Amino acid sequence: MILITGPLFSGKRSTAKALLHWTDEELAQNAVRDAQELAAGCADLDALAQELAQKPVVIVTEVGGGVVPADPDERAAREAAGRLSCLLAERAETVIRVFCGIPTILKGGIAP
Amino acid sequence: MTALVIGGAASGKSAFAEQLAVSLSDGPRCYIATMQPFDGECRARIQRHREQRAGKGFATLECFTGLHRAVPPEKSTVLLECVSNLAANELYSPDGAGDGAVEAIVEGVRSLRRRCEHLVIVSNEVFSGGSSYAGDTLHYLRVLAQVNRLLAQEADEVYEIVCGLPICHKGKGVGA
Numbered sequence: 063m064i065l066i067t068g069p070l071f072s073g074k075r076s077t078a079k080a081l082l083h084w085t086d087e088e089l090a091q092n093a094v095r096d097a098q099e100l101a102a103g104c105a106d107l108d109a110l111a112q113e114l115a116q117k118p119v120v121i122v123t124e125v126g127g128g129v130v131p132a133d134p135d136e137r138a139a140r141e142a143a144g145r146l147s148c149l150l151a152e153r154a155e156t157v158i159r160v161f162c163g164i165p166t167i168l169k170g171g172i173a174p
Numbered sequence: 175m176t177a178l179v180i181g182g183a184a185s186g187k188s189a190f191a192e193q194l195a196v197s198l199s200d201g202p203r204c205y206i207a208t209m210q211p212f213d214g215e216c217r218a219r220i221q222r223h224r225e226q227r228a229g230k231g232f233a234t235l236e237c238f239t240g241l242h243r244a245v246p247p248e249k250s251t252v253l254l255e256c257v258s259n260l261a262a263n264e265l266y267s268p269d270g271a272g273d274g275a276v277e278a279i280v281e282g283v284r285s286l287r288r289r290c291e292h293l294v295i296v297s298n299e300v301f302s303g304g305s306s307y308a309g310d311t312l313h314y315l316r317v318l319a320q321v322n323r324l325l326a327q328e329a330d331e332v333y334e335i336v337c338g339l340p341i342c343h344k345g346k347g348v349g350a
Contacts, residue, residue: 069299069301069302069319070301070302070304070305070315070319071301071315071316071319071320071323072301072319072323073323123305124301124302125302125303125304125305126302127301127302127303128302128303128304129303131304131306136304136306140304161180161334161343162178162180162322162323162326162332162334162343163322163323163326163327164326164332164343164344166343
């Protein structure tokens with residue numbers, strides 16, 4: 063599994079398509095988007111990470127960079143999103159962070 | 175040469191960008207200021223930046239919207255600060271470009287590039303705090319992110335500033 067992370071609107075999907083030479087359709091079929099949203103309210107993050115690790119590509123948005131949310135549900139969701147990202151990165155062969163549309167490989171690599 | 179310098183609040187991005195601009199050339203330097211002096215807090219911030227720039231040879235040009243109308247001296251080194259203000263001005267000022275904000279800023283930057291020798295652009299990293307925002311904030315973020323990505327694509331160098339130190343995402347890079 064290739065994990066692609068980065069801030070909101072940083073160009074994660076475009077980067078996935080460019081690096082893997084995929085069309086929009088191929089991306090839709092092979093990538094799980096907004097994985098951070100699956101973490102909210104999930105009872106077993108390990109099982110979720112294990113399931114997602116079977117996909118070719120998982121895209122997750124970094125959401126832990128702001129002030130702790132006042133709302134308890136948002137707080138828990140943000141916490142779960144961060145934990146899920148770490149669990150996914152452990153299981154991924156390749157981890158890519160996208161900043162301003164520019165990819166940096168944090169783990170593993172991608173065949174040209 | 176065009177460089178894009180991005181960082182969070184008080185990350186040291188302005189000081190880094192000024193230093194970069196100064197190191198690029200001994201020719202004329204021009205600072206394009208985009209913050210409208212709405213209140214005392216804005217004025218204090220503007221004053222702090224003026225003092226930080228003092229003695230570094232920058233002429234100041236104010237431009238709140240319509241960046242293509244900013245005309246710095248030819249062959250000068252221009253420091254544009256910052257894109258996040260410009261995006262807000264274009265989106266929400268009465269004389270802003272509104273829905274055409276992205277094009278207005280990107281075209282404005284292109285016209286600056288044609289005119290000046292070097293261009294250092296400062297922008298803000300505000301995209302890691304989730305997506306749960308009230309009102310029009312998400313739209314603003316979308317616009318600013320699109321501008322940042324387009325400018326990064328066209329820039330020769332892209333730096334993310336953390337604690338005053340640069341992470342070079344594109345280009346030759348400079349040491350701390």
